[in-house]
Structures are given as C-alpha cells and as structure tokens.
Amino acid sequence: MTATVLVLVETINDYLPILEHQGFHLILAPTPAERAQAIASHGARIDAVLTRGPLGLYAEEIAALPALQIICVIGAGYEHVDLQAASDRGITVTNGAGVNASSVADHAMALLLSLVRDIPRADAAVRRGEWPKIMRPSLAGKRLGILGLGAVGMAIAKRAGNGFDMSVSYHNRQHRSDVPYSYCSTPTELARASDFLIVATPGGVGTQHLINRQVLDALGPNGFLVNIARASVVVTADLISALEQRRIGGAALDVFDHEPKVPDALKALTNVxxxxxxxxxxxEATQGTVELVGQNLVAFFAGRPVLTPITLPISVVTRTV
Structure with missing residues (x-):
C-alpha cells in the first residue's frame, strides 16, 4: 500500500522528492482554498498530513479525514493542531523539534544585531545619500535573557555567550541543572535581569501572553525584545504601546498574531x-525537517515507533470508560 500524504506546508517543494522517493503519494495544498478542496475531494484516501504549527489541523478537518493515521508537524510548534481530536481518533502526531534550531538561532542573533545596531536605519540613510554617525550600543558584555531554553534557546545562548561575551539568563518551565546559565523564576524577573530579551519558547496555551506590560516595563526603556517563537507569547497591544511610548528601546519580530497580516501600528514604528x-x-533546516518527516512516516507505516512523538491528551473515549 502507498500512503497518501496531504502537504499543507508552502515552503518545502524543493525537498518533497525525499518523500516521493520513499514511496509516498503527495497531494499539495499550500493555500486555504486548495486545502479545503483537497480535503473535500480526497479526504477518504488521505493517510497522513504534513503541516506546521501556524497552519495546524483542526478538529473539523480531522473529522473529514476518515483514513488519517498520522499528523507530521514541521518544526517544534504544533499550537494549531487539535491534539484532543487526534487523541480521540488514535492518530499519532509528530514534530520536528530541534531540526531547525541553528537556523532560528542565527536569525535571532541577526535580528538582535540589526535592532541594537540600528542597521536598517543606517542602510536607508546611506541609500538616500546621507552619512549619519549613529551611536548605538555594543552587544559585548550585555545581559541576554532567553525565554525558553530548549534546542533553539540553547543555540542562541551558545552564540551569545561564546561569540559575543554576553552573560545569559533564562526562564523555563523547569530549572535546568545541566547548563551554566542563570535561572530566573518568572518572565518579569528575567526581563529585569536583561538588556536584551529573546522569546524562544513554544506557542500554545501554556505560554500564551507570558510577555505583557509588566514584563516589558521590567525590560525598560533601554531594553530590546526579539521574538522568533510565536506571537501568542507576547501581548501585541502591550508591545505596541511600549514601543510607541518608548518604554522599551525596540523590538524585532519574526512572528505575528494573524500572519501574513501585520498590524499597521507596528509597520509605522521606527524602533521595530x-x-x-x-x-x-x-x-539545511528545510532538508533536515523533511528528512525527519520521512523517517517518522516510514517508521509509522512499518509498524515501528516514530522518532519524535508528541504526547497527546487522554482521549475522551478513555476518560469515559
């Protein structure tokens, strides 16, 4: 039997031959309209779905896929995959935690450098024929706070500490005894101990709105925020207010609440x-994530344990027995 995989991810086409060479039949549906059409037309024969956290897979879609056996999520986050619906159906869910950690950490540091050194404004000025002498802080010796010390957070910490001589603190669900970094018990405490704060925690209910006005005020007018995690971790209205009132120095954002829509208020700010x-x-990251998806699919359909399973909530059926 050849398993059919519904691919909802829009950025991996060059690497899909990895899955095709493993014998999987792919149905590509990267837009909302194509997604709805694919589920309506081919739902009865779709065995697997390949998605990512912001795209998710919803309960009504799972219900419309009677043959679905496994959901593979590219990347670490799976916040819009209905895990309860998957659990109730006995569907396996996997993710790609850690595979793209180096790429995300590189981008986080690039954003931090661009923000703190004000590279976009300097570039724009030179293109206008101007030659401003913009005085900006150095990263060396500064205090970096990392919210979420998983694979991405660790990669950022190593770059900051080893490459820029920064001291590193972190807040995590649990204190880690295996790292040399300082633990802060709350996000507010972490912000107060930081010149720069990078959000690297997963999305979802457990991390929603950890960064609010109180945390931003603790970061202060000379502090900078970088978010390469999920927009849900930050209260966007509080962030916009802090930026407009210069209660923090600036922010660099790679994630937004309603992608691809970005609030006009953020676009209008010069410190973002x-x-x-x-x-x-x-x-490198994309190839690695697709290869991991392939390994999970091959293992699953061969009756072996998947490599990166997500722990699912107890099914409604189990709870009522």
Missing part, C-alpha cells in the same frame, strides 16, 4: 524590525 516568519527557513 519585521521579518515574515522566516527564522526557521534555510536549505
């Missing part, structure tokens, strides 16, 4: 750098 959710995109 915006990129279109591309931190995890690199040839």
């Amino acid at each position: 750098i915006l990129t279109p959710h591309v931190a995890g995109l690199s040839p």
Whole structure:
C-alpha cells in the first residue's frame, strides 16, 4: 500500500522528492482554498498530513479525514493542531523539534544585531545619500535573557555567550541543572535581569501572553525584545504601546498574531524590525525537517515507533470508560 500524504506546508517543494522517493503519494495544498478542496475531494484516501504549527489541523478537518493515521508537524510548534481530536481518533502526531534550531538561532542573533545596531536605519540613510554617525550600543558584555531554553534557546545562548561575551539568563518551565546559565523564576524577573530579551519558547496555551506590560516595563526603556517563537507569547497591544511610548528601546519580530497580516501600528514604528516568519527557513533546516518527516512516516507505516512523538491528551473515549 502507498500512503497518501496531504502537504499543507508552502515552503518545502524543493525537498518533497525525499518523500516521493520513499514511496509516498503527495497531494499539495499550500493555500486555504486548495486545502479545503483537497480535503473535500480526497479526504477518504488521505493517510497522513504534513503541516506546521501556524497552519495546524483542526478538529473539523480531522473529522473529514476518515483514513488519517498520522499528523507530521514541521518544526517544534504544533499550537494549531487539535491534539484532543487526534487523541480521540488514535492518530499519532509528530514534530520536528530541534531540526531547525541553528537556523532560528542565527536569525535571532541577526535580528538582535540589526535592532541594537540600528542597521536598517543606517542602510536607508546611506541609500538616500546621507552619512549619519549613529551611536548605538555594543552587544559585548550585555545581559541576554532567553525565554525558553530548549534546542533553539540553547543555540542562541551558545552564540551569545561564546561569540559575543554576553552573560545569559533564562526562564523555563523547569530549572535546568545541566547548563551554566542563570535561572530566573518568572518572565518579569528575567526581563529585569536583561538588556536584551529573546522569546524562544513554544506557542500554545501554556505560554500564551507570558510577555505583557509588566514584563516589558521590567525590560525598560533601554531594553530590546526579539521574538522568533510565536506571537501568542507576547501581548501585541502591550508591545505596541511600549514601543510607541518608548518604554522599551525596540523590538524585532519574526512572528505575528494573524500572519501574513501585520498590524499597521507596528509597520509605522521606527524602533521595530519585521521579518515574515522566516527564522526557521534555510536549505539545511528545510532538508533536515523533511528528512525527519520521512523517517517518522516510514517508521509509522512499518509498524515501528516514530522518532519524535508528541504526547497527546487522554482521549475522551478513555476518560469515559
């Protein structure tokens, strides 16, 4: 039997032959309209879905896919995949945690450097024929706070500490005894101990709105925020207010609440750098994530354990037995 995979991800076409060479039949549906049409037309024969966190897979879509057995999520986040619906159907869910950590960490540091050194404004000035002497802080010796010390957070910490001589603090769900970095018990405490704060935690209910007005005020008027995680971790209205009132120095954002829509208020600010959710995109990371999807699919359909399973909530059926 050849398993049919519905591919909802829009950025991996060059690497899909990896899955085709493993014998999988692919249905590509990268736009909302194509997605709805594919589910309506081919739902009865779709065995697997390949998606990413912001694209997700919703309960009503899972219900419309009676043959669905496994959902593979590219990247670490799976916030819009209905895990309860998957659990109730006995559907396996996997992710790609850690595969794109280097790419995301590189982008985080690039954003931080561009923000703190004000590279976009300097570039724009030179293009206008101006030659301003913009005085900006150095990164060396500064205090970096990382919210979420997983694979991405660790990669950022190593770059900051080893490459820029920065001291690193972090806030995590749990204190880690295996790292040399300082632990802060709350996001507010972390912001207060930081010159620069990078958000690297997964999205979802557990991390929603961890960064709010209180945290931003603790970061202060000379502090900078970088978010390469999920927009849901930050209260956007509080961030815009802090930026407009210069209660923080600036922000660099790769993620937004309603992508690809970006609030006009953010676009109008001069102390913000915006990129279109591309931190995890690199040839190396994309190839690695697709290869991991292939390994998970091959293992699953061969009856072996998948490599990167997501722990699912207890199914409604199990709870009622």
